[in-house]
Amino acid sequence: MTTPTPDDGWRRPGPTPEQRRLDLYAGLALTVLALFSLTLAHSTGAFLLGPPPSVPEQLLWTVAVPLPLIWRRRYPASTLVVVAVMFIAAQARSAPEAQLSSWALFAAIYSLGAWGPDRRLSRRLRIGVIATMFAWLGVYYAVSVGSIPPDAFSQAVGPVPPVLAALVSGVLVNGLYFGFAYFFGETSWLAARRQHELAEQAEELRRSQAEARGRAVMGERVRIARELHDVVAHHVSVMGVQAAAARRVFDRDATKARTALTAIEETARTAVDELRRMLGVLRASESTSERVEAPSGVDQVAAVVERARDAGLQATFAVYGTALPLPDSVSQAIHRIVQEAVTNVLKHATGARVLDVRLRYLAKEVEVDVTDDGRPTRAVNPDGLGLVGMRERVGTHGGVLEAGERAGGGWRVRARFPLAVTAAEPV
Secondary structure, three states: OOOOOOOOOOOOOOOOHHHHHHHHHHHHHHHHHHHHHHHHHHHHOOOOOOOOOOHHHHHHHHHHOOHHHHHOOOOHHHHHHHHHHHHHHHHHOOOOOOHHHHHHHHHHHHHHHHHOOOHHHHHHHHHHHHHHHHHHHHHHHHHHHHHOOOOOOOOOOOOOOHHHHHHHHHHHHHHHHHHHHHHHHHHHHHHHHHHHHHHHHHHHHHHHHHHHHHHHHHHHHHHHHHHHHHHHHHHHHHHHHHHHHHHHHOOOOHHHHHHHHHHHHHHHHHHHHHHHHHHHHOOOOOOOOOOOOOOOOHHHHHHHHHHHHHOOOEEEEEEEOOOOOOOHHHHHHHHHHHHHHHHHHHHHEEOOOEEEEEEEEOOOEEEEEEEEOOEEOOOOOOOOHHHHHHHHHHHHOOOEEEEEEOOOOOEEEEEEEEOOOOOOOOO
């Protein structure tokens, strides 16, 4: 990420209502503390700037310097100007409260650096205020140097002349004071800018991930539709063969003709059902280049398990219930789910040694269950391409997919496909 610069055109969003309330409370609290500091100054009798003005005027200057901070983030430039003017005026009038007033000036300079919308104006105004403060410091020293008592430096023993040492000390302290106010303001603005850039990058990443998931879903749907297309084409071809057979024996053997027509009717129902599924997954898909697919189906599941066994897993495969003839699309979906689940075990599971694949034929559905005893090498992404593909395949057939960690350790993928036969309907 590139380092932002103050003049790159970015503007920090204004303060939130909560931040404005905090500024109000902070400004009022600082004003109360300034009044308390004024009370302490009177109690000690330490009037460092000279004889103070009247008490009402002292109260005025004590409140006038810190109170504008209640608008420090909403109007940072105006707040700095008002605080700086009030600060110089208060010192010119020898207002005894100086400690909290100095911190109010520090906060105003910082706030303009952190929240100023116009970076060029913010920089110039802060530099101008700091230069004015040093000029005021010079005027104060020039006026005060003549009134220094002769014995003011009677205890001085250093190598530097006392007056020069006092001047250098004052300049050094004020330089650090204003420098830190300027530096912290810039740092706050840069931090806000980087946070904004990180938020934009995070949003862009979320959009990219959403687009990738969309492309993955679309690609999987097209792949499923291609497989269903092959299934439908197969059934239509069978219907053509049966129709030709029925035509040839229609006059000679009515029983064979009736058998052929019954086969045509059943095949037509199956083809219409598969065609309906294909049209469902193709609603939002686009055409893609042709590719050759490897054979797939329930009869290939044993080969997938055998390959997992060759890779070092203690893999088992069992079939429960009476095997039923499955629609080709369901058979292919089961094979693909087992294939994806086994691939995930080999790639992403740590310490996996046992793999168990079970195929259950139930009363009205067929269930495939794949479990292992490994641990994921990283946090599971519910929108990962593998899970997206399995969900699409199961959802296409109106089934249910369960994928997640097992209570006793390991991972489970279980998919159930309904086997209810629907009557043929015109498409």
